[in-house]
Amino acid sequence: MSTPSAAARLDHWLPRLVLAPSFVLSFLFIYGLIAWNGYLSVSASRLLPNYEFVGLQQYEILFQSERWMVALKNLGIFSVLFIGIGMALGLLLAILLDQKIRAEGLLRTIYLYPMALSFIVTGTAWKWILNPGLGLEHLMQQWGFENFRFDWLVDPDMAIYTVVIAGVWQSSGFVMALFLAGLRGIDDSIIKAAQIDGATLPQIYWRIIIPSMRPVFFSTLMVLAHIAIKSFDLVMALTAGGPGFATDVPATFMYTHAFTRGQIGLGAASATVMLATVAAIVVPYLYSELRSQRR
Template sequence: MATDTPDFRTRLQDWIPKLVLSPSLAMVLVFVYGFIAFTVYLSFTDSRMLPSYDWVGFENYAKLWGLRHWHTAIVNLGIFAFLYISICTVIGLGLAIFLDQKIRGEGILRPIYLYPMALSFIVTGTAWKWFLDPGIGLEHTMHLWGWESFEFGWIKDRDMAIYTVVIAAVWQTSGFVMAMFLAGLRGIDNEILKAAQIDGASNWNLYRRIVIPLLRPAFLSAFVILAHLAVKSYDLVIALTGGGPGRATELPATFMYSYTFTRNSMGIGAASAVIMLMTIAAIMMPYLYAELKEKT
């Protein structure tokens, strides 16, 4: 019996982590991947207010791409995603380079830049809705200060409302992108930079030819994170504009919700959700493949 005790303890130590993690794994399999599979199935059925199991094939996808509202959501997503990713990347990189100069007060500035990311998108959307409202926000304040000609009613303008969503999203996420680039900058070997400076490289050439190319992993990570945030943006739009005025700020995520829960077209809503999932997968898979390939 004495010789069996160590074997029993070894087996118990091997099994305890598996037993502890198994409930969480089971819940992930059921409530994440299980519901993803169920949504994919519903997209091929005649589901309306409640799930239906009448198979209709790709009919929901054909109806979806024939809807003008869906095309509006796709166009808005293209505008929002392009501006959101581009501006966040430029501002994040600029702030990271600024803080990397070992300036005084870095310990204070860094949390200030990161603070918006600690807020929920609902809070951000509500705050910017008040700030941009012509009746109580920036425009009203400027009028009180005597600048009567100042106008900034983008949030009420069908052609400009989507850009208010970009402003709010950039304000919230730029600090997070800055942290990613700052980590990348702090990871660059100083010997490389010193050697370039000894060779007479200017600061512009130093960043253009050495620093920024070495930040390629940070650029890729920032793109993947920002792109998937753009695709699934919902709560910020609902809190800021509610998808309006009209459908001027409709995005695929808000379209999916409205068709699933307010228009009783669950099949079409599920089809739009599957397309969003495929878009995110198309962004994530090359990134994951490149990461795994480098490790092997």
């Protein structure tokens, strides 16, 4: 029985040796820092890390904070509207483009363009557009509509909905692309058979095509939910959490308390809650994907 040559052994181990440093560094800087953050969340850390163990005290303070409850409420409002409107608008745009209309390539590019922008750029642009003294309200009043009011950006009760508007504007084109890919993957023979049976186009989409796109709906839901939970840069650029803390979300709460208020332990606790929320969304998705691949 021949033994492997030195060259064969080198070919076997060389890829592993090349990838090992990046793997070790990624493991340390991702999972190591996650573990460190988890410990800080059960410590007495304030301005600087303090490794005195205090149990769940930081979590008790967190859920007794009015600002944290406002952040959770805002996350719920933003997530439901952002995901719901984004998916509905994206599906509608995908269905319209699926009709083989003229200039489809141009329209698809226009719809996808906002996704090429960062949330910082999107937030800044919509901050100008929705500014009562500079943007849409000012423009309409100059055109003669003096009673026109759209001051949501400075209204504590309505400001969170401006974040929804900006988020939907940026993400709906991306959702459209996902749904359009799903629509184009459906066998045309199914549609032709339904048309022969006398089904109208709305009936075909509602009863045949859309139900067959459940995996696309599920994947889109996971992506948008993940974006909604991490909506830090959009909120900071558009409202900076204001007026007051009316548009705070967990991500901005964590940043404010950990980096500007010297409450590292409280910020770490909020970050751990966010991580658990993301894991609750991503892990079932990964499990279902792996399960489907095995099947």
